[in-house]
Amino acid sequence: MGLFLGLGIGGIALLILSLVFDGVLESAFDGALGGLFDGWLSLPVISGFVSMLGFTGAIVLGSTGLGAGAAAAAGSVAGMGTGWLTYRCSRALLRGGGPAAPTKDDLVGAAGTVVTAIPADGYGEVLLRLAGQPVKYAATAEAPLVRGAEVWVTSAPSSTSVSVRAVER
Numbered sequence: 051m052g053l054f055l056g057l058g059i060g061g062i063a064l065l066i067l068s069l070v071f072d073g074v075l076e077s078a079f080d081g082a083l084g085g086l087f088d089g090w091l092s093l094p095v096i097s098g099f100v101s102m103l104g105f106t107g108a109i110v111l112g113s114t115g116l117g118a119g120a121a122a123a124a125g126s127v128a129g130m131g132t133g134w135l136t137y138r139c140s141r142a143l144l145r146g147g148g149p150a151a152p153t154k155d156d157l158v159g160a161a162g163t164v165v166t167a168i169p170a171d172g173y174g175e176v177l178l179r180l181a182g183q184p185v186k187y188a189a190t191a192e193a194p195l196v197r198g199a200e201v202w203v204t205s206a207p208s209s210t211s212v213s214v215r216a217v218e219r
Contacts, residue, residue, distance in 0.1 A: 057104025
């Protein structure tokens with residue numbers, strides 16, 4: 051029973067180490083094994099297997115009259131299931147990336163408000179919404195625009211500046 055509980059506790063300790071040293075085991079074996087296991091040798095998968103092997107073995111050994119061999123077999127089955135589930139969940143989390151980051155081309159056509167007046171031949175500032183977030187840009191316009199004027203972006207000459215025109219109502 052002590053061996054199984056030790057494995058269970060060791061698996062939990064390994065899981066804590068996997069949180070601290072994320073990706074160390076994968077990078078250590080990646081070059082040597084050439085991606086053979088592709089995530090199966092990750093610390094969360096190994097710790098899930100070892101924890102379930104230990105705790106399930108201890109439960110089977112303590113609650114039934116079966117011997118250590120049957121407890122180890124039941125623990126191995128539970129450990130493989132937990133390892134597989136951990137692998138699948140980690141792959142799903144890694145695959146769940148969001149959309150690509152917005153670029154300056156995404157600004158064309160965006161509506162905004164002048165926050166610093168734009169002179170006839172100079173720069174002012176406009177507040178735009180890019181991907182739902184307010185972002186302030188340096189702005190030029192063909193005609194002077196006062197603070198608070200509503201504008202449309204006509205072009206984005208750089209990643210920090212835009213050309214705008216007034217919204218006509």
